[in-house]
Structures are given as structure tokens and as C-alpha cells.
Amino acid sequence: MTQGMSLIVKTITRLVTSFITLFGIYIVLYGHVSPGGGFAGGVILSAGMILLLLAFGREQTMKIISHSALVIWDSAGALAFLTVAVVGYLAGDFFINFLSTGEPYRLASAGTIPLSNMAIGAKVGAGLFGVFLALAIFRPGRHQEEE
Amino acid sequence: MTLGALPYILALVLMLIGLYVVVAKKNIIKIILGVCILEYAVNLFLLLLGYRHGGAAPIRTAEQADTSAFAAGAVDPIPQALILTSIVIGLGCLALMVSLAVRLHEKFGTFDMTRIRELKG
Amino acid sequence: MDPFMLLLLALLAFMIIGSLIAAETEDLLSSVVCVGAIGAGLAIIDLFLGAPDLAITQVVVEILCVAILIRVVLNRKDETHRTHKDTFAVGSVLLFLGVLLVLGGWAMTTLHPFGEPLLAGDQPGVAQQYLTNGLQDTGAANYVMAVLLDYRAYDTLGEATVIFVSIIGAYVILRQRGKLRHDTGNESDS
């Protein structure tokens, strides 16, 4: 776990992770015209990072993404989603769709829905990977003697 | 018993199996898995409620220009939205339960509920 | 009976058998894997019943759940199956569940039958309005997203808060130390 897995796994992971991340971003961005959405895309993003963690071990991974950065992304995503709601509140009604709905079936349509999807995607991706990281770096029995 | 209720009853059987695991098993991980099974069964039940015979997915493409024809043929989107929310809630509960199980294993050295009760105090 | 219904019933039977194996097997790892198989079956049912959004979400959540659970089960020893079995307690639980099954099954025969939800008729449900007006109102071609993030976006705020608060809860529970020691100088979490 600490040192990571074999060279084969590492090489494949290097190749595959970028594609998983790309697919996750696609699922998040196209949630309002095709199946998917912020939550599914966020889970895919976090699954890609979990693959990195399993293949390269926790020291290597935490050099790329630190735990505090994950907490910040998590809170920032939640705040962004709340901001969409509050801007709507200032514009008239809580959660009103204040952007124009645009032409259907396009990427830039449906008003605030893509914005909400992006916020949820960032939040869920960072948060679930953070939980997995916290479970992975949790070492049992280290402070048993303190009791 | 009509055939129209058969899928509902099978979902109910799945629910009761989950409930049985939660109530009768003594292992923490087994209990967590029982909650998972129960959650899947309730999600399945909601999904079955929303289906209509021959229904298409409630996702429109540019070819389906006729709104009334689409509205008469698509499945109910509300249960799907409810299930998405419920899946997320289940995942949150699972993360919390798993971290509690890890902590309990660290403190007591076992996943057995009966031994955890004996060790207390 | 049409092949669609047969396939659905076969998948449901697969899920029930998988859950029975998950309930009764003594090895925790195989139990976890069985629950993963049930989730995969649920994802296939999602696809058949016209819910591709749910199928994607279910599959990825399933992978994540199984990864987390295997991470927890591996390398932790467990000797629960050696403890005594209480036949009387299990029997009474089974009796109770049997009563629930009969009552619940009887109640479910009086629901609107499978495949004919309350969408049309003289008092149509709210779903018909979503299906009719969704595209003009919100501009989203995916009606599930239209319901989730526009009509009922407030629910989704609650959902995002649930996942946020459970992650914060997991951090809280996995802290190395709960109480401060005598000196408050070095305070750190996890």
C-alpha cells in the first residue's frame, strides 16, 4: 500500500487515469442533455483518483493532492451550489433559474442546471476521495496506549 | 394475487431479507451490508413504481419533436430523481457507518457486536 | 407472459438469491462481493426500466462502495461465526418477517399495478406536467436533471448537504484523538 503496486499496474494506471478523469468531466458537463449528471460524474472523478491512490500508494498521491485541498474543494463546491440558489433569491426567488434557458439540446442551455452540475461534481469528487483517503491513512492502534 | 403486483412483492422479499440481516446478524460488517440490501430494495421498489409499459427513458433527443407523443410514452421521471437522491444519502450513511466500524475495530479488536457489548465498561 | 417480464423476474430472482448468499455466507469478503453483484443487477434493471442516469450512478457508486468495504474487510481479523447461534431468536425474527411479508404483499396487490402508474386519467399525477412542460420550462433535454436541478433543486441542495455532512462526520470520527491532552499547544486533527 505504501510503496504502491507493480510496474505494470503503475503504467496502466498512468494511461487510464486521464481518460477516466476526462470521462468524468464529460459526464458532469453533459448532464442536462444526456444521461449522467453532477453526482455520477463526481463519483467517476473520485474513482479515478482512488485508482491513483491504490496504484502509487498514499505518499505519492498526497504529494499531488493534499488532504486540506480536498476539504477546501468540498466546501467550495457546496458553497457554489448554495450561491446559485442565493443569487436566484436576490434575483427574485430562491433557486429561480435566473439564466436564459437557451436553445435545447445544446451544451449552453438550461440556465443554471450546468452550473449546479459542475458545483456538485467538484464537491462529490473531492469529498468521496477525501473519505477514501482518510480511511486509507487511518492507522489502527497507534494511540491505544493513551487510554 | 394478480401478476401486476408480482415485481412489487419480490422487491418486498428483498427488503425483508435486508431487514433480517440487520436484525439477526451479529457482525458489524454484515449489519452494514444488510442496510445496503434494504436500501437497494427500497430504490428498486421506487423504480418499479415509475415504470409504464413500453416506456422510453425520459431523455429527449432532437428527433422527438412531438411533445405530447413523448409525454405519453416516457416513464415517470420523479421516482428516478428521488432514487438519485436516495442513492446519495445511502452512500453518505455508508461512509459514516464504515468509519464507525473501523474505529470500533480499532478500539475493541473485533467486528462482533456481542463481544463489543461484553467489553464495554 | 412477455419476454420483458420474464427477464425482469429473472433479474429480481438473481438479486434475491445474491442477497440470501450474502446473508448466510460466513466469509465477509464473499458477502461484500455478493452485495456488489446485487448492485450490478440493480443497475441492469435500471437500464431495462428506462433509467440510464440511475444505471450510471448505480454502477459507479457500487464500485466505490465495494472498494471501500473491501479496504475495510481486508487485513482485519474477525471470528464472529464461531459464536453461538440462538435458534429461538432467529425463529421469532423469521416469524415476524413472515407476517410482514403476508401483510405487505396483500397491501401491495391494491396498488396501481406494475407498468400502469398514475400518469394519465381524470386526476393525473404531477409527473405528467413535468413530462409535458419540462423542455419549455427548463431547456434541459434530460428530464431527470430538469426535475432534480430545477423543479426540485431545493431537494438537491439537501442531498448535497447530506453528502457534505457525512464526509465531515467521517473526518470527525476518523480523527486520531478526540480529547485534548493537558496542554492545548499541539492541537491537530487526523
Place this chain on the structure above:
Amino acid sequence: MGNMLPLFIALPLAGGFLAALGARKSSLAGGDVARVMALIISGCLLVGSLALLGRESCVYWIGGWPSPDASTVGLSLVCDGFTQMLLVTVNAIGFFALLYSFSYIQRFTGRALYYCLFLILLSGMNAVVLSGDLFNVFVFMEVSVIASYALVAFGVERQELEASFKYVILGSVSSLFVLLGIGLLYNLTGQLNMALVADRLAGIETGPAVWLAAGCFIAGFGLKAAVVPFHAWLPDAHP
């Protein structure tokens, strides 16, 4: 006056998210900032709920969706006399519990996370009280209940962990019962708005499915509230 209602949910939620932002940087300063913020927000909510007291009842439609008579597409916040009373109760108890916990929480680590969980618990309870939609009640009940699972285990000692685990299991099972009941009612009436569900249920005869839904709600909410046959978890969780 109805325009104020969303703030009862949005204000503590924003406070909770912001408190979590400060949790990592430097724990002591983050905890103090979060404490002041929690105090201000909780005080504002108490004052706001007192200001609502005695006004005529109102309904706030979220998202600005029109509400035709036959069926409503949007979600609503309802504030009538009983809601006003419950709102004052929830916010007053929250404010005074927060004041009491200032000295108690000093001995724990991760205080910013405590205030984050507390504010989200408060917003979940406010939302449950105000909500006019069945599924919305379920979601925000989960928000407040998950925050309270974590708060029960906050000290991560043996008994706290065990009590929290029991509470999580019973809570999850009971919320799934509530969800099952919501599904049954949705199948029978085709609505999720509480007023409309009641309206439609009066129109159909009370069959076994309605009794099953009622049983699910009684079992689910009873387990959550620890009414008498379902009270076994309570003494462990609140020592």
C-alpha cells in the same frame, strides 16, 4: 414576510460550509472564527423566528414555479401558526445549546468541525419544520440526523462509538421505512406535496395500501423520535 423563509435554511447552511473551510488551516483560529459565526447566525435565527410569531400564515414557492390548482410542480415552504411555534422552539433550543456548549467543547479537538455540524443540524431542523413536501421532509430529516450521528460520536471514545453505531443503524432503517411510505403514497396519489396528498387521499377509499403507508410512517418516525416501543437506542446515545 414569507420572503424571509428561505433564509432560515440558507443562512446556517452557508455558515456550516464556511466553518468547514476554516477547519484545516490553523485549528485554534478556525475554531474561534467558527464559534463567533455560529453565535451570530444562531442569534439571528432566534430573532427572526420571534419576529415571525403571530403573523398570518403564508406559503413561499421555491424557484418561482407557478402553482395551478390541480397540481404543483415546485416545492413550497409553509409557515402557519404551529410552524411558527416549532420554529421558535427549535431556534431557541439551538441558541441556548450553543451557549452551553462553548465551555464543554473546549476540551475536544476539531472544534471548527463541531460548529459546522451544529449549524447544519440547525438548518436541517428548520427545513423539516418549514417544508411542505413529503420527500423534502425526508431529505432534510436525513441532513439533521446524519449531523447528529457524527455529534454523538464526537469524542471518539468506546461508548460514544458504540452508541453512535446503534443510532446509525436504527436511523438508516427507519429512514428507509419512511421512504417506502413516501413511495406508496406517491403511487396512490401521484403527488408529493403534502396538502395535495391529503386532498387526493380523501378522494380514494382507505385500502390496505394506505394502512401500510401509515404503518411505515409510524415505524419510521417512531424509531427516529424514540416513542415508546422504539426507545431502546435513546439512553445510549444521550448519556
